[in-house]
Amino acid sequence: MQEALFYSKSTNEQLKCELCPWNCILTDGQTGICKVRTNHGGTLITGVYNKVAALGSDPIEKKPLYHFHPRKNILSIGEVGCNLQCSFCQNHRISQCKASEFSGFHNISAKKIVTEAQKTWNNIGIAYTYNEPFTFYEFLLDTAELAHSKGLKNVVVSNGYINKEPLQKLLPFIDAFNIDLKAFSNDFYKKYTKGKLQPVLDTLKQIAKSPAHLEITTLVIPGLNDNNSEFENMINWIATELGESVPLHLSRYYPQYKLNAPATPIETLTELYDLAKQKLQHVYLGNVSDQKRSTTYCANCNAPLISRNHYNTEIAALDIEGNCKNCGSPAAVII
Ligand code: SF4
Secondary structure, eight states, X not given: OEEOSSEEEOTTSOEEEOSSTTOOEEOTTOBOTTSSEXXXXXXXXXXXXXXXXXXXXXXXXXXXXXXXXXXXXXXXXXXXXXXXXXXXXXXXXXXXXXXXXXXXXXXXXXXXXXXXXXXXXXXXXEEEOSSOGGGGHHHHHHHHHHHHHTTOEEEEEEOOOOOHHHHHHHGGGOOEXXXXXXXXXXXXXXXXXXXXXXXXXXXXHHHHHSSSEEEEEEEEXXXXXXXXXXXXXXXXXXXXXXXXXXXXXXXXXXXXXXXXXXOOOHHHHHHHHHHXXXXXXXXXXXXXXXXXXXXXXOXXXXXXXXXXXXXXXXXXXXXXXXXXTTTOOBOSOBO
């Protein structure tokens, strides 16, 4: 049984978990909203240490990360649990499952995962993904620290729902993040994720200030988060608070889990793409076949730098330092 980090005890034997913005108060035997952290006789324990539910090697582009070691693979792991409850979750079988009720775990140590990553072909490191990685914080931290000591990279794909202090402790070991910004309205967050918008914005700002590479994904859901003026507010906020070179992925929604609205029309995606391109240098469409809007262009001369056709990636015009071969400008791509 592994003791969790970031909690405090109160006098009446309740515990306060301080890992994420819920700050759950837990009586003995009670498990938090994330479904994995439990008050066990006055000690907060994590039910998912050394327990992996999904493991595989993916192209880095699948995370999605388009500006971080293109054409490389990354060993990807996930567990169970999530601290949000999105009604459109694509991985609800593992994200919305209690650790105590899941039967498909593989017991794997951090050392074994790191060894596996070192053996995997064309692999740059480890991605913590599939379910919400912050809910397996302790295992993530230990694995990431060990991976770094062996020269591997660490990538976190997350909903961004974490408190400031635990994120700060993790930052030195994480090389790249893809954070979901699910909408730019607190009402949307409340209704469709059960969370709040502000903690996600705080996380994005904290990461943007750190040396870690940051990309953002927004799943565009028709009628729920595709309002043009709300979207423009989001783009303005990203450009102002995070920087106009932060890549934004606009993903096409398909009916999932509890949401059965029809798939996002292609016209909606292209319209939002055009709006985003007015303020941001690197915008991409995901979950659709659109080579033009999956290509990385030089922000200075507009030369196509990296072309993508699904997961076939071609580096067309980047030098080994990540500069545009056409005009020599830095391309905001880590090679
Ligand atoms: S990590 Fe889990 S137990 Fe801790 S505050 Fe968040 S939801 Fe609650």
